[in-house]
Amino acid sequence: MARNYSMDRRAYLSALGAGTTVALAGCTSITGGGSGTITPGTAPGFQPFEFRDGGELVGFDIDLVEAVVAETDYELGEWQTFEFDSLIQALTSDKIDMIAAAMTITDERDETIDFSDPYYSANQSVIVREDGEFSPSSLDDLSGHPVGAQSGTTGETVIQSQLIEEGKLEESNYNSYDNYVLAVEDLQNGNIDAVVVDEPVGATFADQRPVTVAFVYETGEQYGFGFRTDDDDRTEAVNAGLQAVRDNGTYEELRNEWFSG
């Protein structure tokens, strides 16, 4: 569920921004265009990219955005959280300025928003219970089994385009969840038999719960940060920041920190 925007924080940041503008008047890179803030939005429950650890929002995307925005003239606003399938709407309605949610760059999404340069590559994985009773080795093996994915994701697209539309899976066998943690809980409970999820996240669930990666389905996805289509300033600033953290070693440090396996 969407968290409400903190007006106190916003007021504080804009007061700060006003002061900064006066102090830096004449510095065109910060006075031109927007407010000088990038308020990022994400969808937690997608470890190790974004999740809650004792209430605190943490993960690779969280650290990466902080490092990238620090390389720009923008201030980082307070993180806002949504269900994954509400992020694009949150962006286009100005609730956030940037999506950082392990979001795959797709043609369909590219019609509504702009993406930064790619920052991570991934495939899909199919995870099942560890007990070994059901161990599919291809998508076709999912026929006749209840399967799940998070609403609005590319995992869901794989189920729809490769199984349901191909007549290999009954629509009633597809269960869509607000987030992947709920899907995996249903898998553990035996309510569904498989979950289709991005491979790095499937591997993390397998580390922490009695589930296992049955097989990987290659999609060659690339994650990008999302921006409004009229917001070239932030898009370009973040692309430059991304290049800077790749060049100075921070990107690799964060990768090693969050993807130890």
Ligand code: ARG
């Ligand atoms: N990469 C997939 C997609 O773009 C899944 C992303 C889910 N992200 C999340 N934070 N829950 O659809």
